[in-house]
Amino acid sequence: MLRLKFWMMILVFASQVLLAQNGQIEGVVRDAASASPLAGANIEIPARRLGVSSDAQGHFVLTGLAPGRYQLSISYIGYETLRREVAVAAGETTVVTIELKARPLRGREISVVATRAVEGETPAAFSTLTREDIAERYYAQDIPVLLSELPSTTFYSEGGNGIGYNYLSIRGFDQRRISVMINGVPQNDPEDHNVYWVDFPDLLGNVEDIQVQRGAGSAFYGPPAIGGSINIITSQFSPERKLQAYSGIGSYNTRKFALGLNSGLLNNRWVLSARVSQIRSDSYREWAAVDFKSFFLGAAYFG
Numbered sequence: 294m295l296r297l298k299f300w301m302m303i304l305v306f307a308s309q310v311l312l313a314q315n316g317q318i319e320g321v322v323r324d325a326a327s328a329s330p331l332a333g334a335n336i337e338i339p340a341r342r343l344g345v346s347s348d349a350q351g352h353f354v355l356t357g358l359a360p361g362r363y364q365l366s367i368s369y370i371g372y373e374t375l376r377r378e379v380a381v382a383a384g385e386t387t388v389v390t391i392e393l394k395a396r397p398l399r400g401r402e403i404s405v406v407a408t409r410a411v412e413g414e415t416p417a418a419f420s421t422l423t424r425e426d427i428a429e430r431y432y433a434q435d436i437p438v439l440l441s442e443l444p445s446t447t448f449y450s451e452g453g454n455g456i457g458y459n460y461l462s463i464r465g466f467d468q469r470r471i472s473v474m475i476n477g478v479p480q481n482d483p484e485d486h487n488v489y490w491v492d493f494p495d496l497l498g499n500v501e502d503i504q505v506q507r508g509a510g511s512a513f514y515g516p517p518a519i520g521g522s523i524n525i526i527t528s529q530f531s532p533e534r535k536l537q538a539y540s541g542i543g544s545y546n547t548r549k550f551a552l553g554l555n556s557g558l559l560n561n562r563w564v565l566s567a568r569v570s571q572i573r574s575d576s577y578r579e580w581a582a583v584d585f586k587s588f589f590l591g592a593a594y595f596g
Contacts, residue, residue: 316381318355320389322347322367331393334369367391371398410506419506420444424528431497432541433549433572435490437461437468439497440523445507452581454545456574459490463507466520475525494585495570498539498551501526530564530593531555539570547574558595566591 322334330351337344338355340363347353360383368374372393381387410419420443430439437448438455451458461468469486472479475496480488504524534557541549551570558564568589575582 314360314383315356316358316360316383316385316387318358318363318365318379318381318387318389320353320391322351322353322369322391322393324372325392325394328392331369331372334367334391334393336391337366337368338363339366340364365389365391367393369393372396410504417506418444418508419504421505422503424501427497427500427503432543433495433547433574434497435459436493436497436503436523436525437490440503440505443505446505451578452574452576452583453578454547454574454576454581456494456547456572456576456585457491457581457583461488461490461523463505463521470518470520472518472522473525474523476527477524494572494587495549495551495568496525496587498553498570499528499568499589501528527591528566530566530591532558532564532595543574545575545577548572562595564593564595566593 320336322331322336323329324331330347330349332347332349332351334347334351334353335344336347336353336355338358341358343355345353345355358381360381362378362380365377365379366374367377373396375391375393377389377391379387379389410417410421422439422443427439430442434455435457437459438450440446440461441448445464447462448455449460449462450456461471463471468488469481471488473481473488482489503526506522506524508521509519533555535553535555537553539549539551539553541547549570549572551568553568554566556563556565566589570585570587572585572587573583
């Protein structure tokens with residue numbers, strides 16, 4: 294029994310001596326720009342397969358290191374990985390300050406693909422007006438008046454002539470609950486979600502097609518798409534040279550004049566398109582007369 298106690302005392306004494314010979318590395322990890330501590334940074338000694346994480350104050354300690362030189366690897370998400378050589382002396386603590394530089398994260402390319410409703414494939418109630426359909430029905434009225442011919446769609450005109458301040462409803466939902474997009478760009482006001490059609494006079498003269506989906510739409514159309522969605526695509530650029538003039542008259546002293554120009558291919562690459570128009574109407578209500586002037590300019594590159 295005495296011999297066992299003797300050897301146990303020898304082992305304890307030897308371990309204390311060995312422990313006294315070891316050193317440690319203590320430090321803090323900070324942001325190089327703001328000097329704020331980085332919590333959760335990884336501090337490793339790859340050769341020893343030893344590592345710790347920094348605490349909420351960015352502090353860390355690596356203990357039980359034999360005297361010598363060690364290569365530290367310090368990494369943190371969103372920052373450049375830093376490597377530093379640190380010397381450890383027997384029984385001493387080496388204090389270091391680590392400053393990491395921020396680095397933007399690189400990710401894989403993200404492709405966003407959107408499709409419109411297709412007859413017989415998309416489980417949604419929708420109607421599509423082609424360029425030919427629009428040309429047959431359009432005279433000078435705003436888009437809500439034209440779309441009121443579709444199922445479950447109604448409109449209201451303040452001036453009574455369908456030009457100016459007009460409002461659209463689909464299945465009883467007013468246009469604050471209808472998502473409207475022109476070439477994929479939302480047109481609902483960010484504050485009240487309303488659509489001000491008065492800002493788009495003679496837009497129908499430059500429209501390729503309109504698709505109206507009735508009922509709640511997908512996330513692609515945004516939060517207002519509870520009552521439905523309206524996707525408007527403007528006219529495609531044509532390589533043919535054109536010069537077109539339009540004029541018309543109607544009740545309540547309504548008059549329309551428009552001029553369209555398409556340059557055709559320039560240097561076999563570029564196409565320029567322009568359209569100017571004026572719509573005037575007295576309406577049947579007092580103080581409801583309109584005099585709209587609009588223009589459209591566009592350019593396309595055929596590569």
